[in-house]
Amino acid sequence: MNLTTMVTMLLGGMGKSILIYFLTLLGALPLGLLVAFGRMSKVRPLQLAVKFYISVMRGTPLMLQLMVVFYGPFYLFKIPTGSGYRFAAVIIGFIINYAAYFAEIYRGGIESIPKGQREAAQVLGYSRPRTFLTIILPQMVKRILPATTNEMITLVKDTSLAFAISYSEMFTLAKKIASSHTTLMPFVVAGVFYYVFNFLVAFVMERCEKRLSYYQ
Amino acid sequence: MNILSMQNIRKSFGETEVLKDISLSVSEGQVTAVIGPSGSGKSTLLRCATLLETIDGGSIRYLDMEAAREEDGRAKYASPAVLKQVRACFGLVFQNFNLFPHFSVLRNVTDAPIHVAGRSRAEAEEEARVLLRRMGLEEKAGAYPGQLSGGQQQRVAIARALAMNPKMLFFDEPTSALDPELTAEVLKVIRALAEEKMTMVIVTHEMNFARLVADHVIFMDGGVIVEQGGPEIIDNPTQERTRAFLNKLEK
Numbered sequence: 001m002n003l004t005t006m007v008t009m010l011l012g013g014m015g016k017s018i019l020i021y022f023l024t025l026l027g028a029l030p031l032g033l034l035v036a037f038g039r040m041s042k043v044r045p046l047q048l049a050v051k052f053y054i055s056v057m058r059g060t061p062l063m064l065q066l067m068v069v070f071y072g073p074f075y076l077f078k079i080p081t082g083s084g085y086r087f088a089a090v091i092i093g094f095i096i097n098y099a100a101y102f103a104e105i106y107r108g109g110i111e112s113i114p115k116g117q118r119e120a121a122q123v124l125g126y127s128r129p130r131t132f133l134t135i136i137l138p139q140m141v142k143r144i145l146p147a148t149t150n151e152m153i154t155l156v157k158d159t160s161l162a163f164a165i166s167y168s169e170m171f172t173l174a175k176k177i178a179s180s181h182t183t184l185m186p187f188v189v190a191g192v193f194y195y196v197f198n199f200l201v202a203f204v205m206e207r208c209e210k211r212l213s214y215y216q
Numbered sequence: 217m218n219i220l221s222m223q224n225i226r227k228s229f230g231e232t233e234v235l236k237d238i239s240l241s242v243s244e245g246q247v248t249a250v251i252g253p254s255g256s257g258k259s260t261l262l263r264c265a266t267l268l269e270t271i272d273g274g275s276i277r278y279l280d281m282e283a284a285r286e287e288d289g290r291a292k293y294a295s296p297a298v299l300k301q302v303r304a305c306f307g308l309v310f311q312n313f314n315l316f317p318h319f320s321v322l323r324n325v326t327d328a329p330i331h332v333a334g335r336s337r338a339e340a341e342e343e344a345r346v347l348l349r350r351m352g353l354e355e356k357a358g359a360y361p362g363q364l365s366g367g368q369q370q371r372v373a374i375a376r377a378l379a380m381n382p383k384m385l386f387f388d389e390p391t392s393a394l395d396p397e398l399t400a401e402v403l404k405v406i407r408a409l410a411e412e413k414m415t416m417v418i419v420t421h422e423m424n425f426a427r428l429v430a431d432h433v434i435f436m437d438g439g440v441i442v443e444q445g446g447p448e449i450i451d452n453p454t455q456e457r458t459r460a461f462l463n464k465l466e467k
């Protein structure tokens with residue numbers, strides 16, 4: 001098997017890895033903000049429930065979580081899951097896991113904004129939503145960008161965990177080809193793919209940081 | 217006419233009572249200096265007046281609006297709609313400026329007039345430029361707060377507060393975070409406001425300044441007003457505690 005055929009075979013997997021990546025960010029970045037609000041809520045039961053959710057998401061392997069999301073509905077509740085569910089399970093699993101990490105980053109960012117900022121806005125008459133959206137959020141984004149970049153880089157590599165439920169993304173395919181053709185070549189291709197992907201992510205995030213460096 | 221009147225204000229943090237039955241009124245055009253040792257409750261008094269802290273007992277009125285009144289021995293606040301109107305009466309200048317670092321100087325001054333007071337951008341910017349000129353900062357309109365000296369930042373903060381056209385201004389130690397040279401430029405601005413009969417309440421440790429601009433001086437200690445009167449009380453205090461504080465300050 002020559003390299004071109006192999007890369008062609010892997011191409012579909014790459015597309016799927018990229019799809020997992022962006023759908024996860026699309027869901028987890030905003031969901032993380034909601035989770036962070038819950039975590040900072042003054043409603044004690046909500047705060048504790050969210051705290052528990054975060055600790056489970058961070059305290060157990062993502063691979064295990066994917067399996068629970070995929071097999072759970074049927075084995076636990078006897079809900080039949082259709083053939084399309086494998087992909088949905090991957091996305092759901094990644095989103096709820098990453099939302100927990102993002103939530104903690106957001107919370108740290110929000111709590112690091114000096115309380116004088118809120119107070120100045122309050123005295124000037126800003127509403128609470130306006131204070132959050134125009135005073136707190138932009139400053140938070142700048143502060144959390146490096147930590148968020150870290151998570152986004154980890155996510156590129158974590159997409160390979162979808163192999164746990166045999167979703168045919170990049171890594172699952174590479175493994176399959178490697179064992180059927182007894183060659184390590186697919187892993188080399190996979191490695192290059194993840195590296196280049198991350199290189200681009202890091203590049204884009206660095207540009208974002210630069211754009212936000214117009215103040216202090 | 218009284219712009220602000222606070223009656224029998226009580227405020228505790230947990231077990232410690234920080235304000236003990238304090239009453240204070242401020243009439244139009246008057247400059248009140250609040251002096252007193254550290255921990256006497258000066259900032260807390262200002263924070264209660266500006267609705268950043270809630271009082272436990274007493275009443276707060278601005279003009280004909282009741283922000284909080286005493287009911288069954290406890291303070292009861294007005295509705296959010298009334299409090300919104302009340303907030304439009306005053307501005308507050310903080311010790312550490314609290315400018316919005318991600319906004320340019322101009323936007324710091326125009327953002328609230330546009331988005332809170334609903335003025336047009338053109339009008340707000342025009343007015344902001346006039347204010348910045350008065351503060352000697354017209355060429356800094358496009359700068360960010362982080363690029364300014366402390367004295368310049370504080371003058372932007374004063375412009376930001378003035379841009380909302382408040383009936384009165386509060387200052388909490390506006391020069392305490394500044395070097396002596398920068399202190400002078402900020403005090404000059406405040407003095408100019410006093411000459412224009414801006415109503416102000418100023419917490420300060422600058423006795424020379426208080427003597428110069430204040431119509432009324434309040435000496436606080438331990439959560440009570442120990443002594444108050446004209447600026448002459450700085451030189452001729454009648455209370456032992458005032459005398460002790462002023463002596464210590466001179467050294």
Ligand SMILES: Nc1ncnc2c1ncn2[C@@H]1O[C@H](COP(=O)(O)OP(=O)(O)OP(=O)(O)O)[C@@H](O)[C@H]1O
Binds near residue numbers: 254
């Ligand atoms: N948020 C708070 N929680 C608990 N205690 C507080 C709080 N704010 C102030 N205090 C306490 O209330 C007392 C009065 O504080 P305040 O800041 O009003 O004093 P101050 O007169 O402004 O002093 P300084 O000259 O140092 O600024 C102090 O004992 C302080 O420790």
Ligand SMILES: [Mg+2]
Binds near residue numbers: 388389
């Ligand atoms: Mg103070």
